[in-house]
Every structure is written in structure tokens, then in C-alpha cells.
Amino acid sequence: MKLQKLSYSLLVLLVLVSSAAIAHAQPPVTVYKLRNSHGVETQITNYGGIVISLKVPDRNGKFDDVVLGFKTAQDYMRKNDPYLGAIIGRYGNRIAKGRFTLNGVEYKLAVNNGENHLHGGIKGFDKVVWTGRQIRTKDGPAVVLTYLSKDGEEGYPGNLRVRVVYTLTNKNELKIDYSATTDKDTVLNLTHHSYFNLAGEGNGDILNHELKINADRFVPTDAGSIPTGELRKVSGTPFDFLTSTAIGARINQDEEQLKLGNGYDHTFVINGTAGRLRLAATARETSSGRVMEVWTTEPGMQLYTGNFLDGSLTGKSGKPYPRRSGFCLETQHYPDSPNQPSFPTTTLKKGATYKSTTIYRFITQ
Numbered sequence: 001m002k003l004q005k006l007s008y009s010l011l012v013l014l015v016l017v018s019s020a021a022i023a024h025a026q027p028p029v030t031v032y033k034l035r036n037s038h039g040v041e042t043q044i045t046n047y048g049g050i051v052i053s054l055k056v057p058d059r060n061g062k063f064d065d066v067v068l069g070f071k072t073a074q075d076y077m078r079k080n081d082p083y084l085g086a087i088i089g090r091y092g093n094r095i096a097k098g099r100f101t102l103n104g105v106e107y108k109l110a111v112n113n114g115e116n117h118l119h120g121g122i123k124g125f126d127k128v129v130w131t132g133r134q135i136r137t138k139d140g141p142a143v144v145l146t147y148l149s150k151d152g153e154e155g156y157p158g159n160l161r162v163r164v165v166y167t168l169t170n171k172n173e174l175k176i177d178y179s180a181t182t183d184k185d186t187v188l189n190l191t192h193h194s195y196f197n198l199a200g201e202g203n204g205d206i207l208n209h210e211l212k213i214n215a216d217r218f219v220p221t222d223a224g225s226i227p228t229g230e231l232r233k234v235s236g237t238p239f240d241f242l243t244s245t246a247i248g249a250r251i252n253q254d255e256e257q258l259k260l261g262n263g264y265d266h267t268f269v270i271n272g273t274a275g276r277l278r279l280a281a282t283a284r285e286t287s288s289g290r291v292m293e294v295w296t297t298e299p300g301m302q303l304y305t306g307n308f309l310d311g312s313l314t315g316k317s318g319k320p321y322p323r324r325s326g327f328c329l330e331t332q333h334y335p336d337s338p339n340q341p342s343f344p345t346t347t348l349k350k351g352a353t354y355k356s357t358t359i360y361r362f363i364t365q
């Protein structure tokens with residue numbers, strides 16, 4: 001009888017311990033390989049939702065990998081990875097001094113960029129393991145990533161359930177659909193941080209890429225890349241990309257904002273109605289004939305020209321990534337919106353659903 005009781009308690013203990021272990025277990029790190037009907041391929045990992053590779057054709061049908069990155073998912077776990085290809089959250093870009101007030105409560109976030117909060121903090125969405133699943137959709141193969149960011153993670157309020165769907169469509173698009181819900185009012189600004197080089201990763205700098213940005217205004221910042229609050233007209237400045245211009249044409253001009261950003265590291269106010277999918281930018285690389293269009297529902301887009309890359313990282317094909325060897329077009333709300341009442345709001349209310357879509361579309365000319 002005693003022995004029976006003992007073994008029963010042992011069994012109960014075992015069940016409790018193993019279910020606790022399962023509850024805390026992270027999903028295994030996996031790499032998903034997607035291929036569309038035109039042979040375009042991408043590899044995406046559930047670690048950080050990182051796009052590891054994206055192979056698209058040039059005008060002669062030759063495929064090259066147009067995103068900077070490393071060979072394996074594990075390679076990204078090194079500390080100095082500058083968000084290559086990752087999903088950024090909870091807040092893409094900066095929040096001044098890592099502080100904001102919501103419903104009368106001041107929240108203190110991790111400070112990881114000078115005195116400011118950048119890209120979700122010390123362990124942002126780029127460094128967590130998401131739950132992943134590969135599916136087929138009518139538009140092409142897709143990966144569904146979900147993550148529960150617990151109340152208080154990196155200082156943010158609310159249990160936030162996030163879902164990101166990457167679809168490699170049969171129209172040669174990498175489509176990203178974001179959605180999220182929270183059980184407490186919070187702030188949210190998700191984005192994607194691929195560094196593109198349309199001549200192929202590792203093939204020199206991106207200064208000859210021609211860029212057109214559908215934005216009459218941009219967001220000037222201070223020395224810490226925090227918005228001054230002004231939305232400045234681009235006309236007459238090196239931020240005028242309304243007509244297609246080489247990224248490098250004006251990047252070294254003696255201009256206050258370029259100096260503060262070490263080059264381009266600024267949000268553009270995308271023309272048209274936020275919430276509707278519209279063309280934000282077109283990038284062209286003439287030697288390959290590759291053209292990338294960026295479509296988004298977001299109000300803004302950060303152009304970051306890889307100013308902090310310094311050649312110390314070696315990419316997946318063994319080539320180093322020097323300064324300005326990739327550029328990012330990060331669709332998002334404006335930086336520091338929780339502290340800028342005149343900017344479009346980044347508050348996500350309890351019970352509401354966050355939705356955002358961005359498409360990177362590849363064509364040739």
C-alpha cells in the first residue's frame with residue numbers, strides 16, 4: 001500500500017516536472033526553405049524571424065542572393081549582429097531615454113543605444129525563438145511565425161501575441177503580414193531589417209543603387225537619432241528622392257542631417273494614406289537590371305544606408321561587409337512616437353488588432 005502511494009506521488013511529480021519543462025521549452029531553431037513558381041528562393045529561420053537568404057534573378061535570369069546575412073541560424077546568435085534580416089519589435093527604431101507614459105503610467109524600457117531604447121531593447125524580437133510553421137497559400141509558399149511577448153518583457157506593458165507571415169509569392173514578392181493583440185494597452189511598431197544589395201550580397205557598396213522614395217517630407221533628428229518633432233520638406237535637401245537618384249550622389253554632402261545620421265538613417269513620411277498599401281520606394285541596380293519595389297501600409301519608412309557596417313562581419317559567401325554594403329528600407333511608424341503626440345499613434349489598445357503589411361517586389365529592367 002505504502003509503496004503504491006509512493007510510486008503514485010512519484011508519477012504525479014514526474015508529470016508536473018515534465019509539463020513545466022514543456023511549458024518553458026523553446027521551440028527548436030529551424031530553417032524554412034521556400035521556393036516560388038519562378039525559382040525564387042528564400043531561407044527564413046524562426047530565430048528572430050530572420051531572412052537568411054533571398055535569391056532573385058537578374059535581367060539574364062542569373063540568380064543572386066540579394067540580402068546580407070550569415071550561413072546558419074546559429075551564426076546570428078553572436079552579439080554584434082546588426083539586426084541583419086530580422087523582425088524588429090516591440091518597437092522598431094528609437095524611444096527617447098527608453099521612457100514613455102501611457103494612461104498616466106510611466107514605463108521604463110531597456111536603454112541600449114546611448115541613452116535611448118533601440119529596436120525593442122536588449123533581447124528584442126530579433127533575438128527570440130518564434131514558433132514556426134510552413135504552409136502553402138494560393139499566392140505561394142509561406143512561413144507563419146508566432147510569439148507571445150509576456151507582460152513586462154523589455155519593460156513594455158501587456159501580454160502581446162504577435163504573428164508574422166512571410167509569403168514568397170508567385171509574383172516574385174516577399175510579402176510580410178504582421179498582426180498582434182494585447183491584454184493591456186501598449187505601444188507597438190514592428191518592422192523588418194533586411195540589408196539589400198541588388199548586385200548580390202558581398203558585391204561592393206550600394207552607393208550606385210538608384211533610389212526613388214515617394215515622400216515629400218522626412219523626419220529630422222538630433223544627434224541621438226531622436227526626432228525633433230518637425231516633418232521637414234525634402235525639396236532642396238539631399239533627402240529629395242522624389243526623382244530616382246543614386247544613394248551615393250549626395251551622401252557625403254556637408255549637410256547637418258547627413259552628418260548627424262552618419263549618412264542616411266532617417267524616416268521618410270510616405271505620401272498617400274497610411275493603412276492602405278501603396279508604393280513607398282523603388283531601388284534599381286543598373287548592372288544587374290534588378291529592381292526592388294517596396295509597398296507598405298505603414299506611414300513611414302527608415303532608409304538606413306549601412307553606415308555602421310565596418311568590414312568586421314564576414315557574410316555567408318565568405319566576403320566581408322564593409323561600410324554601406326547594404327541598405328535597409330524599414331517600413332514603420334516614426335521613431336519615438338510614444339513621446340510625440342503629433343505623430344501617428346503607435347498605441348495598441350487592449351482588444352484591438354494591430355495589422356500591417358509590407359511587400360518587397362522584385363522585377364528586372
Ligand code: GLA
Pocket residue numbers: 082083093118225265302304308328330
Ligand atoms: C537601424 C538604425 C540604425 C542602426 C541600425 C542597426 O536602422 O536606425 O541607426 O542602429 O538599425 O545597426
